[in-house]
Structures are given as C-alpha cells and as structure tokens.
Amino acid sequence: MCWNSRHADQAANGGGTKECSMTISPTTDTTRRLRVALIGAGLMAKSHTLAYGALPTLFPALGAAPELSVLADVDDARAESGARQLGFSRWTSDWREAVNDPEVDVVDIVTPNWLHYEVAMEAIAAGKHVYCEKPLAITAKEARAMWEAAREAGVSTVVGFSYLGNPGVQLIKRLIDDGTLGDVWSIKGHFVVDANADPSLPRTWHYERSKAGLGALGDIGSHVISLVQALGGPITRVFGDLATVVPQRPEASGALSYGSKAAADAPLLPVENDDVATVLGRLANGASVVIEASRVGNGHPFDLGVEVFGSKGSVRFSQQDSYKVELFLRGEEPAVFPGTTTVTLGPGHGDYAAFWPFPGVTLGLHELKAIEIRNLFQAILDGTQAYPSFEDGWRVTEVLEAAERSSRAGAWENVSH
Ligand SMILES: NC(=O)c1ccc[n+]([C@@H]2O[C@H](COP(=O)([O-])OP(=O)(O)OC[C@H]3O[C@@H](n4cnc5c(N)ncnc54)[C@H](O)[C@@H]3O)[C@@H](O)[C@H]2O)c1
Numbered sequence: 001m002c003w004n005s006r007h008a009d010q011a012a013n014g015g016g017t018k019e020c021s022m023t024i025s026p027t028t029d030t031t032r033r034l035r036v037a038l039i040g041a042g043l044m045a046k047s048h049t050l051a052y053g054a055l056p057t058l059f060p061a062l063g064a065a066p067e068l069s070v071l072a073d074v075d076d077a078r079a080e081s082g083a084r085q086l087g088f089s090r091w092t093s094d095w096r097e098a099v100n101d102p103e104v105d106v107v108d109i110v111t112p113n114w115l116h117y118e119v120a121m122e123a124i125a126a127g128k129h130v131y132c133e134k135p136l137a138i139t140a141k142e143a144r145a146m147w148e149a150a151r152e153a154g155v156s157t158v159v160g161f162s163y164l165g166n167p168g169v170q171l172i173k174r175l176i177d178d179g180t181l182g183d184v185w186s187i188k189g190h191f192v193v194d195a196n197a198d199p200s201l202p203r204t205w206h207y208e209r210s211k212a213g214l215g216a217l218g219d220i221g222s223h224v225i226s227l228v229q230a231l232g233g234p235i236t237r238v239f240g241d242l243a244t245v246v247p248q249r250p251e252a253s254g255a256l257s258y259g260s261k262a263a264a265d266a267p268l269l270p271v272e273n274d275d276v277a278t279v280l281g282r283l284a285n286g287a288s289v290v291i292e293a294s295r296v297g298n299g300h301p302f303d304l305g306v307e308v309f310g311s312k313g314s315v316r317f318s319q320q321d322s323y324k325v326e327l328f329l330r331g332e333e334p335a336v337f338p339g340t341t342t343v344t345l346g347p348g349h350g351d352y353a354a355f356w357p358f359p360g361v362t363l364g365l366h367e368l369k370a371i372e373i374r375n376l377f378q379a380i381l382d383g384t385q386a387y388p389s390f391e392d393g394w395r396v397t398e399v400l401e402a403a404e405r406s407s408r409a410g411a412w413e414n415v416s417h
Pocket residue numbers: 039040041042043044045072073074075078095109110111112113115133134135160161162219257365
C-alpha cells in the first residue's frame with residue numbers, strides 16, 4: 001500500500017514522495033479494525049504477527065483488518081522488545097491489563113499451555129474474541145469449560161491447529177465428503193520431529209506435566225488428532241502407549257528459546273511427560289486409527305503427514321510436500337502406469353489462490369496461520385464460531401486424556417465427547 005501510494009503520488013506530482021500512513025495493508029472505510037492483544041512474546045508470537053501483517057494483502061475482501069494494539073509478556077524486557085520488533089503500539093508485563101483493555105477486541109494467546117485456560121476465561125468474561133494456541137488446555141475439563149464459556153458469551157474462538165487450513169487437507173476433506181474415497185476404513189497420521197532429540201537441551205516448561213500437559217502427544221500429536229477428527233469425525237476409543245526416553249534433562253536458566261543450551265554443570269531434573277507416543281484408535285464409524293508422535297525422532301526435523309484409506313481409494317498428504325496430495329482411486333488407475341496420481345495443488349484448491357495464481361507452491365506454517373486468522377475474523381464479522389473452534393480444541397483434549405489413561409492402565413479407553 002505504501003509502495004503503491006508513493007508511486008501514485010510521484011506520478012501525479014511529477015516526482016518526490018509523500019508520507020504514507022503506518023497502515024500495513026489496503027483498507028477501506030468499511031473495513032472493520034479488530035484490535036489485537038497478543039499474550040506471550042515467544043516463538044509463536046512471531047508467527048501470529050507475520051500472519052496478521054499478511055492478512056489484508058492475502059484476503060483484501062475480508063472486511064476486517066488487524067490493529068496490533070498491545071503485547072503482554074511476563075518478562076518486561078521481552079514485552080518491550082517484542083512490541084517494538086513485532087510492531088505493537090503498546091506493551092505490558094501484566095496480561096490481565098491487556099485482556100481487560102477496552103481498546104482490545106481480540107485476545108491472542110501464545111503463552112505456555114498452562115496459562116491458556118486462565119487467560120482465555122478472563123478474555124471471554126471481558127467479551128473478547130479469542131485465538132488460542134494448541135493444546136487448548138492442560139485438562140479436558142478446562143478445555144470444555146473454555147468452549148462452554150465462549151458459546152455462552154457469544155464470542156468467536158479459534159484454536160491454533162494450523163494444518164487444517166492447508167489446501168491439501170481441504171482437498172482430502174472434500175474427497176471424503178463427496179464420496180470419492182468411499183467409506184473411510186482407516187486413517188493414519190504422524191508428527192515426528194527431532195527438535196528435542198539432544199538430551200543436553202534444557203528442561204523448559206515443555207517437559208513439565210503441570211505446565212505443558214502431555215509431551216509429544218499433547219504438543220505435536222494434538223495436531224494429528226485434530227486432523228484425524230476433522231477428516232474422519234470423533235475418535236471414540238483409544239489405546240495409548242506413551243514413553244519417556246530421555247528421563248532427565250538439565251535445569252534451564254535465563255531466557256530460553258528453541259536451540260538454547262543449559263549450563264554444563266546444571267543439575268538434572270526429571271522429564272515429566274512423553275517423548276514418544278503411539279495411539280491406536282477407533283472412529284465413531286468404526287474406522288481404525290493409528291497416530292504416532294515423537295519429539296525425539298532423529299533424522300526427521302519436521303515430519304507431519306496423514307493418510308486416509310477408503311473403500312474406493314486412498315489419499316496421502318505430507319506437510320513437507322504440501323504442494324501436492326497423492327491419490328489412488330481403485331478402478332481408475334491408468335493402464336500403462338497403474339498406481340497413485342500426484343495431484344498438484346493450485347488455485348482451485350481451498351485457499352491456495354490467496355497466495356499464488358499458479359499451482360505447485362508449498363505453503364508453510366506462517367501462511368497457514370493467516371488462513372486461521374482469516375477464519376477467526378470472518379467468524380467475528382458473521383457472529384459465528386471459527387474453524388477450528390474451542391469445541392474442536394476441547395474434543396482433541398478428550399482424546400489426549402483418554403490416551404494417557406489408557407497408557408497408564410494398559411487397556412483400551414473410551415473417549416468422552
Ligand atoms: N500451532 C503451532 O504450530 C505451534 C507451534 C509451536 C508452539 N505452539 C503453541 O504456542 C504456545 C506458545 O508456544 P511458544 O513456542 O511460542 O512458547 P515460548 O516459550 O517460545 O513463548 C512463550 C512466551 O510466553 C511468555 N509468558 C510466560 N508466562 C507468561 C505470563 N504469565 N504472562 C505473559 N506471558 C508469559 C514467556 O515469557 C514467553 O515469551 C504453546 O501453547 C505451544 O503449544 C503452537
């Protein structure tokens with residue numbers, strides 16, 4: 001916008017430039033400004049803010065645009081530098097101040113997991129719309145209360161499951177819903193990373209049961225559960241096997257971020273949640289589910305995939321190769337080269353056209369976050385819930401809890417929904 005107006009001015013005035021406003025995007029008089037309070041200034045604060053910045057450019061007809069109002073972080077220095085770097089007008093080290101600020105419409109929660117419940121409940125009580133990262137809460141009871149409070153207050157909510165908006169996932173959903181794949185017989189999904197494979201990495205909040213909830217299963221497995229339930233419906237029974245393979249890690253100290261190291265002489269503290277999780281499950285329609293989550297999967301820096309097997313064919317999607325899905329349809333194999341077909345994703349698939357006018361470009365996490373925020377803003381304009389809502393977030397936490405119960409008991413467990 002700035003670039004365009006500067007050049008338009010140059011053309012009109014025969015050279016020279018004029019100041020353009022701080023507007024980050026094209027807006028019109030009818031565009032509704034939604035003022036955002038971001039709670040937390042860590043890794044995901046950056047991703048969300050990049051997406052807010054891109055939103056009006058990607059979705060110019062949306063009718064709503066973000067205003068980065070206030071950033072809150074418990075750490076003064078992080079709050080101040082975060083606000084400056086990310087472009088927020090104000091900062092505070094008291095999240096309650098930000099949440100109850102009358103100049104705020106949307107509360108965006110990117111804190112460690114244990115704070116999601118408290119911040120979201122206060123935001124809902126203050127009548128704010130809420131964007132909350134996953135997993136929605138530490139317990140299913142809290143997550144359900146969050147969903148019920150939001151529904152009763154009539155505020156819009158969205159949970160940061162990120163990948164549900166990928167055009168490849170949207171295509172798979174369409175192939176299931178329109179019957180192309182036939183009856184869904186089984187779904188398998190995995191999210192394996194090696195970000196935590198180094199045992200010398202410090203014991204941050206991610207390894208504490210009370211602060212993170214589950215480990216690999218809650219952190220990244222929750223994405224797979226959200227995908228499975230979005231595609232196949234509710235998971236009703238599970239058999240979980242949760243394992244901690246690095247039982248102790250050195251105490252963390254100082255400011256922490258991904259890749260930071262603990263002091264060489266730091267005392268070792270227990271890891272309180274799972275590094276590797278395998279979950280077998282059943283969907284309401286009887287279909288079989290396999291979910292794998294690992295945060296110590298050496299050699300797999302970022303490996304998220306889902307595969308659906310139906311009575312008429314199968315389809316496979318990998319976030320690493322998110323420009324395509326692999327599709328097999330029984331009876332439609334080409335005679336000469338039978339097997340799967342690569343469907344290259346393009347402007348005809350889901351929200352792809354917002355990003356590129358030609359097919360084959362991989363969409364990454366920051367871009368998917370823009371789709372998520374678009375969903376929230378559209379829901380706010382329409383007075384509805386966004387997708388995926390706090391209800392979807394709560395239903396994932398029920399699966400997490402059932403898997404943990406099952407792992408402890410060594411037996412199948414029903415999932416409450
Ligand atoms: N959707 C995704 O793909 C994705 C990816 C990574 C993380 N996440 C989720 O995002 C959330 C944040 O993760 P992160 O990696 O950004 O964490 P992080 O540890 O990098 O950042 C958390 C921030 O919260 C701040 N904080 C802690 N206590 C606070 C308080 N009382 N008030 C205000 N701020 C406080 C910390 O100082 C820190 O700056 C988590 O729920 C995580 O599960 C989602």
